[in-house]
Amino acid sequence: MNKLLKLSAVSLIAIGSFGVQAGIFHSDTLKDVQTKGSLTCGVSTGTPGFSSPDSSGNWSGIDVDVCRAVAAATLGDAKKVKFVPLTAKERFVALSSGEIDMLSRNTTWTHTRDTSLGLTFAGVNYYDGQGFMVQKSLGVNSVKDLDGASFCIQAGTTTELNLADYFRSNKMEFKAVTYDTSAQTKGGFEAGRCDALTSDVSQLAGLRSTLKDPSSAVVLGDVISKEPLGPVVRKDDNTWLNIVRWSLNAMIEAEELGVTSATIDDASTSPGIQRLQGKSGKLNESLGLSKDWSRNIIAQVGNYGESFERNIGMSTPIQLPRGVNQLWIKGGILYAPAFR
C-alpha cells in the first residue's frame, strides 16, 4: 500500500515538475534500455509458473520468459533483466510513471485498460479464464452450488468485477473478502475465512500446489470469464510496442516452424526459418535491432512451447494442459501474425 502511495506521489511530482521538457521529449525506451544495459520488467510478487523467484532469487515463469525474450532481442542477453515485483494495484502506476520498461505480470487485456490508462497491450501470452477453488469437504461440484458463499479475492483484479457480474446475472448472493496479495488470499482460504478462492484458472493450479495439503482443495470445472493475459507497454512509444509484440510473436512463430533452442542454429533451407535466424530478410531494421534478434530469443529463451512446458506444462507441479493455448494448427487459438 505504501509503495502505491509513494509511487503515485513520485509520479505526480515527476510528471508535474519535469513536464516542461516532456512536451517536446519523445520517449525512446529502446535507447534507454540499451544505455542502461538492462531491461526493467514488472512481474508479480510470486505466481508459480508465471513469475516467481526461486530460493536464490532467480526468476522464472512464462511471463518472465517474455521479459527475457525482449532482453535477448534488445541487448543480446536474456539474463540482463531487472525484475520489479508489483502487486495488482501497483502495476499500472509503475508502468506509466516509467519505473519499469514493460509489464509482464499475468495482466488481463481489457478495453478500459487498453484505452484509458495511456498503456497498450502488446499481445497475449496465455489465454486464461476465471475459475474457482473450494474446500473438498464442502462437497461442491459447480459454481451454481456456491450461493451465499464467501470468496477470497485479490484486490485490484478483473476477478473482483467478474465475480460480481456472474453472481448478479445468476441472481445469487455472495460475500467477497478482498486481500492485497495472492499469498494473503491463499492464507485466508487456508484459514477458512472463505469457502472458495477465485482467480484465473492458471493461478489456481499454482496456488493449489502450494497449499499445506493440496488434496484438501479442488478446482471446479466452471470458467466464468475470458482472461487474455499479456505484456503491457506505455502508449507513447510505438517502436518499443513493436519490439515487445514481435519478441513474443517470434517465440510462437518458432514453435510453429518447429524450431527450438537446440535447433535454431542448424542450417536450413526454409525461408521462414532463415528469416527467424536473421540470415535473410530485414525484419530487424524497422525495429532498430541487430540482425540476430529473433535468433537470440530462440537460442536463449526457447520457443513458446518450450517455455510453456518448462514452466507450467504437465511435467511441472502446476500441470496445466496446453488447451486453447495450443498452436492454431494443432487446434488451439495461439496465432502469430505473418513473420515477414
Next chain:
Amino acid sequence: MFTKLKSLLYNNEVRAILFQILAVVVIAYFAYQAFDNMMLNIEQRGIRSGFGFLNDEAGFAVNDNFFLEYSPASTNLQAFYVGIVNTLIVAITGIFFASVLGLIVGISRLSSNYLIRKMATVYIEVFRNIPILLQILFWYSMALSAFPSPKNSISFFDSIFLNSRGLYLPRPVEGVEIYLVLASFIIGVVSYIFIKRRSNKKHDDTGIETNTTPYFAGLVLLLPIAVYFASGAQLEYPVLKGFNFRGGVDLSIEFFALAFALSIYTATYIAEAIRSGIESVDNGQKEAAAAMGLTQTQSLRLVVLPQALRVAIPPIINQYLNLTKNSSLAAAVGYTELVTIFSGTVLNVVGQAIEIIILTMLVYLAISLVISLILNIFNKKMQIKGK
C-alpha cells in the same frame, strides 16, 4: 517624489510586507506550473482525466457495509461514500476503546499497587514498541484460528453468533415500532440528564447528595425495553443458511482485528499522555483533597483528573489523528475502508491515480481537521475553566 518612494522602499515594515507578497507570488507560480504541466502530460499520454468516473458503475462487491445502500450496480461515488463511512466507523470505535483503555492504564501506571503498576508498564512497553502493521496482522491471524467455523459458531441465546468470519447480531425490522423504541430511548436519556443536572445543582447548593442510579436504570434501560415489548417491534435474527449466516447485521472479523489492534496500540500512547498529565498536577492538590476528607477515588475524579486532562489533551489529539490515519493499514487484512475500496479497487478499475489519490487525501485531511477542531474546542473549555 522619487526620494519619498526610495525611503518607502527602505522602510523596514514596507519591506517585510513586500517580501512576503513576493514569496506568495513565487509559491503560487510554482504550484500553478506544476499543476499545469501535470494536466498537459496526462493529456499527452492519453490518460483519461476528470471526475466523470465517479458516476460510472462500480461493478464490485464490498464486504463491510453498515447502513448505506450499496450493490455492485452502484456508482463509484457510492463506493467512495461506503469507504468513508467504514473509515469513520473503525476510527470512532478505535478512538473510543483506545481512550477508555488508555485512561485505565494511565492511572494504573501510577497505582500504589505494585502488580497493577508493573502490569501497566509491561503492557505499554510491549505494544508501543511493535509496529502497528505487524500487530494488525497478528490479531487477524489469531482471530482466524481462534474462532470456530460458521457451522460451529459460538451462539448467545440463539440470536447472536460469533465465528471466524465475524459477529452476527439481530437487526430491528424497520417500522413505526422501532422508531417508538428509539424515541423512548432518547426521551429517557434526555430526562435522565435533566435529573442528573438538578441533583448536581442541589449538591452544589446544599451539599445533600441524591442517588440517581435508579433513575438511570428506569429511564435509560427499562423504558426502551418496556416500549420494545409493548409495541411488538420485530427483530430479524441471523440464520445459518448454506455457507454463511444471513439476515441481521454482521461485523466482519477484519473489522474486529483492525479496531482491536488500533485500540491496543494507540491506548499505550494515550496512557502515557494521561500519566504525564497526572504527574504534572502538584502534589499539594492531592494532599489538600485528602485533608478535606475526599476519598482517593473522589480526589482522582474531582481534583486530579480535571487538571491532568488539561495537560494531556493536546498529545491525545495527536494520537486520535494517528489512529485515524493508521486505519488505512486495513488493506493488509481486507477490511474495506476508504483506501482499500477507493485507492485500491476503484483506482485499479478506473486507473486515474491522480484524481483518486487527491480525493482520498482530501477525505483524510477533512477527518483530521474535524477531529482536531472538536478537541480544540474541548481543550479551550477545559483551559478557561481552570483559570
